[in-house]
Amino acid sequence: MESTRIDRWLWAVRLTKTRPDAAQACRGGHVRVNDKPAKPSTTVVPGDQVRARVGDRTKVVEVVRVIGKRVGAEAAATCFIDRTPKPPPEIPIARRDRGAGRPTKRERRELERFRSQQS
Template sequence: MEKLRIDKWLWAARFYKTRSLAATEIGKGRVLINDQPVKPAREVSLGDQVAVRRDQTTITVQVLALSAVRGPAPVARTLYEETEASRLAREAAQEQRRLASEPALGFEHGRPTKRDRRQLDLVKKGGDW
């Protein structure tokens, strides 16, 4: 086998859980082969560079092997090798997310509790605490 559909390869390499999900993401333009946008039926061959955008990071891999069957994760990792630049960018983004502050800490009080709501209702009605 010297060529394989990109949606099938991404599924076999465990980038996506299903082929239809891989095809959907390819259709949205989140997958590039050799820096070119592709369609799900595009064939990938050995040595191609595949860029997969997930969340806010882009993973760029070099195709080392082709497989039309989805196997265990250790076998799937042998189908590709992540480029050094991609690995460094992914690790930097991971470190940045780790160091970022928790968004919920910006709120001082948060939502009122049941007790707080009762007290607000009493104040609105003019009652006593």
């Protein structure tokens, strides 16, 4: 069975921009393979689940194919299945800009209507 290092695989499938970024993410504890913390040298095989914090989002992917060299975006997309849960919908917050003065009658009614819907 074929395997490769996790830092190399993250870079090859374009989840990180550079291989040192992937290694740094592993050292920082932002990468887990099968729910275990991963070092840059941790090997991955098809079927493994990889959870990586990329930027401000956490990506959950399943390894389908192991590659060691960086490939085009279309080819890279065939190497994993994205199992990342959808983010929860953002709830608007009734807030006025600081220093905007007193709310007008219309704005006050809209705020009251919005707050009554939230309760």
